[in-house]
Amino acid sequence: MAASSEGSGFDRDVVLIGGCGHVGLPLAIAFADRGASVCIYDISEPAVAAANDARLPFDEPSAAPLLERVVAAGRLRAATDPAVVGTAENVVVVIGTPVDDHLDPNRTAITQALGECAPYLRDGQLLVLRSTVFPGVTALVEKTIASLGVQVDVAFCPERIAEGKAMTELFELPQIVSARSAPVRERAGRLFSLLTDSIVELTPEEAELAKLFTNVWRYIKFAAANQFYMMANDRGLDFERIRKGLTQDYPRAADMPAAGFAAGPCLFKDTMQLAAFNNNNFTLGHTAMTINEGLPLYVVHRLEQKYDLSTMTVGILGMAFKGGSDDTRSSLSYKLKRILEFKADEVLCADPYVTDDPNLLPQDEVIARSDLLVVATPHPQYRGLVTGKPAADIWNVLGAGVRV
Numbered sequence: 001m002a003a004s005s006e007g008s009g010f011d012r013d014v015v016l017i018g019g020c021g022h023v024g025l026p027l028a029i030a031f032a033d034r035g036a037s038v039c040i041y042d043i044s045e046p047a048v049a050a051a052n053d054a055r056l057p058f059d060e061p062s063a064a065p066l067l068e069r070v071v072a073a074g075r076l077r078a079a080t081d082p083a084v085v086g087t088a089e090n091v092v093v094v095i096g097t098p099v100d101d102h103l104d105p106n107r108t109a110i111t112q113a114l115g116e117c118a119p120y121l122r123d124g125q126l127l128v129l130r131s132t133v134f135p136g137v138t139a140l141v142e143k144t145i146a147s148l149g150v151q152v153d154v155a156f157c158p159e160r161i162a163e164g165k166a167m168t169e170l171f172e173l174p175q176i177v178s179a180r181s182a183p184v185r186e187r188a189g190r191l192f193s194l195l196t197d198s199i200v201e202l203t204p205e206e207a208e209l210a211k212l213f214t215n216v217w218r219y220i221k222f223a224a225a226n227q228f229y230m231m232a233n234d235r236g237l238d239f240e241r242i243r244k245g246l247t248q249d250y251p252r253a254a255d256m257p258a259a260g261f262a263a264g265p266c267l268f269k270d271t272m273q274l275a276a277f278n279n280n281n282f283t284l285g286h287t288a289m290t291i292n293e294g295l296p297l298y299v300v301h302r303l304e305q306k307y308d309l310s311t312m313t314v315g316i317l318g319m320a321f322k323g324g325s326d327d328t329r330s331s332l333s334y335k336l337k338r339i340l341e342f343k344a345d346e347v348l349c350a351d352p353y354v355t356d357d358p359n360l361l362p363q364d365e366v367i368a369r370s371d372l373l374v375v376a377t378p379h380p381q382y383r384g385l386v387t388g389k390p391a392a393d394i395w396n397v398l399g400a401g402v403r404v
């Protein structure tokens with residue numbers, strides 16, 4: 001690819017708008033690792049400084065040595081100046097696309113971010129939308145670009161990696177590539193062929209829904225497992241024993257997930273994006289939200305039936321939204337903490353990965369001072385941990401069953 005910018009009139013191969021985030025930085029590293037010259041434009045000064053110092057601002061297994069290598073080789077740099085957007089042939093947008101307090105998607109997040117960069121867009125560029133977008137945003141961006149009077153091709157190529165697996169999945173997952181015309185799809189396919197041979201072509205409208213359906217499907221599966229968990233638990237039965245029994249050598253049910261807090265920056269908000277897209281007529285999605293978001297309430301309700309929480313110190317083990325991660329965005333551990341703070345005498349929290357919460361205490365101290373523990377995140381460090389304290393452990397990481 002390094003060769004592709006040669007003779008193209010551009011200094012670099014790729015620039016990523018919002019490229020210091022959880023999706024952007026691994027992608028920037030992956031392109032640079034495959035020989036592309038890459039620049040990041042990001043509004044976060046600390047994140048840009050970290051990238052230029054070859055420091056990862058968050059955990060992503062195997063990314064750190066690659067980042068060091070590509071920065072040292074001069075193939076990756078970052079800037080807070082949007083003028084860098086004009087330096088590369090391929091412009092990839094990876095900014096966050098959250099929902100607001102009313103669970104309403106921000107339909108103009110991408111076009112607003114592009115507005116800051118518009119003066120630097122140049123004829124001949126390919127603009128790739130990588131963020132998960134509200135359906136119709138690709139068409140809106142095409143319209144916006146046309147109104148600017150620049151000859152810029154537009155493609156939507158959604159990211160499908162899971163955090164923590166970026167540096168393998170970027171090279172292994174099939175890449176969905178969509179654009180209005182075959183030549184632009186082929187052009188975007190050539191960019192991603194740097195990472196994978198497996199390219200799936202769709203129209204922009206198909207690809208927008210494909211990305212949302214992927215995340216919502218997963219969210220609904222977690223909700224089904226969580227409801228089964230609550231049904232079994234209410235009857236004094238261990239859901240994990242039931243799940244293990246029914247999935248054993250039975251491929252049709254092999255994808256039934258374990259119960260647990262289903263949270264994080266993507267699944268919930270993308271379910272709400274899809275609901276908004278369908279005029280809020282999305283019974284399955286809304287029900288999944290009620291079940292998944294209700295699980296911390298259910299756990300505390302069950303604990304209240306057994307214990308006088310008002311006299312107890314409760315310790316929460318795990319504040320990240322998933323096992324092995326330092327990411328606390330939209331973590332249900334914090335919802336659990338707020339519910340318990342209202343009910344218990346004291347709530348103490350620990351997490352072996354999280355570094356951005358000054359209220360966390362060392363794990364040993366949390367265990368020693370607590371009367372009761374809740375394992376909120378299935379970190380591998382908790383496997384086989386002996387605490388000597390009663391524990392609610394939906395994940396069964398402690399190995400004593402999932403009943404609460």
Ligand SMILES: NC(=O)c1ccc[n+]([C@@H]2O[C@H](COP(=O)([O-])OP(=O)(O)OC[C@H]3O[C@@H](n4cnc5c(N)ncnc54)[C@H](O)[C@@H]3O)[C@@H](O)[C@H]2O)c1
Pocket residue numbers: 017018019020021022023024041042043044047094095096097112113116130131132133159160161162163265266
């Ligand atoms: N996190 C995941 O595992 C994951 C997986 C697949 C898809 N996605 C999607 O990818 C997108 C990005 O998610 P993320 O987790 O990387 O978000 P993030 O918040 O970690 O990163 C976004 C980055 O964009 C920067 N930014 C915000 N506004 C900007 C602007 N106007 N101009 C330039 N930079 C700007 C931020 O400073 C930040 O560094 C979202 O649409 C998300 O749904 C995320």
